[in-house]
Amino acid sequence: MPTTMPIPRPSHKKKEGAQTDLFRAQMLAWYDTHARVLPWRVSPSAGPCFTANPYHVWLSEVMLQQTTVQAVIPYFGKFVDKWPSVHDLAMASSEEVMTAWAGLGYYARARNLHKCAQVVSRENKGKFPNTLEELKKLPGVGDYTAAAIAAIAFDLPATVIDGNVDRVISRYFAVTDPLPGSKPEIRALAAGLAEGRTDRPGDFAQSMMDLGATVCIPKNPRCDLCPVRDGCAGRAQGIAAELPAKAPKKARPQRWGLIYWITNPAGDAVLLERRPDTGMLGGMVGLPTTEWADRPVIKGRKKPDIMDYVTDRYPGLERVRDNPGAIRHTFTHFDLDLIGVVGKAKKGFVAEPGQFWHPLAELSEIGFPTVFKKFVNLCILK
């Protein structure tokens, strides 16, 4: 009988003492010449007396949650132009903030952003707190965002772990257990490199993010350009590109519904609604839709006539043209298919509470979430 030999576990012990010193020195030297230029940052060449504006760091970090740097840059510029300080943002109306945020997604972030600005402006005289504990008490500021603000804006030795840092740590230490189960291990390893270290904590945190974004990239890491390649266990074992391992994804659920493009009797305005503050796309302006159900809306009908599904809800509606098409949108937790319905309100048409007519000529003023923008474009272009 052949014996089963245990597979040796790759070595990824916490780097101690001199090794940590070397790792940090290599990362900081690399950052001095390779830091990404980003509008919310202070360049490392500015010197130790210059730290980033906490308002800018906080704003960018909230925007960067689940969103790419490239997508965030124009929004960041728009926000700081419109609201140069946290007091200005606090004084804006929630409609203005939601409109400026439209298209960036994850709209609960915008509601919390506004609440947080009001708390900092009102209760803290516009100053962001400079401890992790106090930062975490702010609306919408979780462990990651608090650590990023503490490190980048206040140069505190906080452990900052985003997706880029997950990847660098998994590879450097050859962590082969899959995410998300390996998160505590990754966190402990990252903390071993950061905690208690007062030599440029903010720059070190940003160097880790930048290495993951530009060198230790998801596919085909560019190890030849990496400042810490000599100590990298993932590279030495030839498994870097396979890390971080990920648990198999569950199939994304599907939802279905109808979306309406309803014009007024004069044909110069379209029916919109402000969505309730809680729930998906809360507080945003959109087109009316049915509920997003977990089964197809028109399944099982031989010759489905979509208008049959509409007239119950809007009796005073006249068909204008056939189905203009459907749209598909992917949210974090589900895919959504919405079948479009185009109609024109007859005299006596009754809009529902929360719905209003908006002039077609001023449609560009509305900051639609992407899912609605797709259908608006479909209707305008047809």
Ligand code: SF4
């Ligand atoms: S050597 Fe390669 S795998 Fe290791 S940290 Fe650098 S880029 Fe990533």
